[in-house]
Amino acid sequence: MTLRLSPEQIRQRLEQIRSGLLAQSASIGNPNFEQLDEQDLAWLFEAYDTHFFNGLCRACLEDVPLSFRVSSRLTSAGGKTSRFRRRGSQRAERFEIAVSSTLLMQSFADLEREVTVAGVVCHDRLAALQRIMEHELLHLIEMLVWDVSNCSAERFQSLARQCFGHNGHRHALVTAREQAGVLGLRPGVRVTFPLDGRHQVGVLNRVTKRATVLVEDSRGVLYSDGKRYAKFYVPLDQLQPCE
Ligand SMILES: [Zn+2]
Incomplete structure (x- = not known):
């Protein structure tokens, strides 16, 4: 000291x-x-x-x-x-x-x-x-x-x-969140990402190092909005915001 x-x-x-x-x-x-x-x-x-x-x-x-x-x-x-x-x-x-x-x-x-x-x-x-x-x-x-x-x-x-x-x-x-924000990727935004050769559409839920995206799915987990979703972890560079 x-x-x-x-x-x-x-x-x-x-x-x-x-x-x-x-x-x-x-x-x-x-x-x-x-x-x-x-x-x-x-x-x-x-x-x-x-x-x-x-x-x-x-x-x-x-x-x-x-x-x-x-x-x-x-x-x-x-x-x-x-x-x-x-x-x-x-x-x-x-x-x-x-x-x-x-x-x-x-x-x-x-x-x-x-x-x-x-x-x-x-x-x-x-x-x-x-x-x-x-x-x-x-x-x-x-x-x-x-x-x-x-x-x-x-x-x-x-x-x-x-x-x-x-x-x-x-x-x-x-931070990843800041990086994502610049790209228009904020929680609540509709996003699309490739999976098994198809484009999935979902709602961006959370951004850490990867993004958590919820895709409506009748076999998925029930969320508080009354809908069922499957959860995907997607690298940020594979996400695109929808319109
Ligand atoms: Zn410290």
């Missing part, structure tokens, strides 16, 4: 980590990488721990394992830090930091708009990935030091400001 860095010191350290990852990663060849793997997250963790915290994260973890996961299922959070405890024990059995590949890949793609993560404007996926890792790293640190972690609280936010120059705790990465 006593760490004080000038904006220039922060910028230099972040730049070092950025060029370091670009130089050594097997999957990240350029700042708008198409692929990301666990080793990149593990490398980032060690780099941040070294450049910003003098190895104290590793030291605080002691022998508790920390693993990393690239998640395609995180569709609203940019990342997630989890602590797993053995039943009946307060001691952490392991930690995991997950990062959403879905949000990163949806951003800096077709939909062009400014993207911020943690209140910082990001110009490419690598910048967004770094901001997500910085945020998750602070969650881990809070769990290790204070047991509880809350990024909407003052302590987290002043740490985030001091260490990394963050100005917020949310992200504005492109």
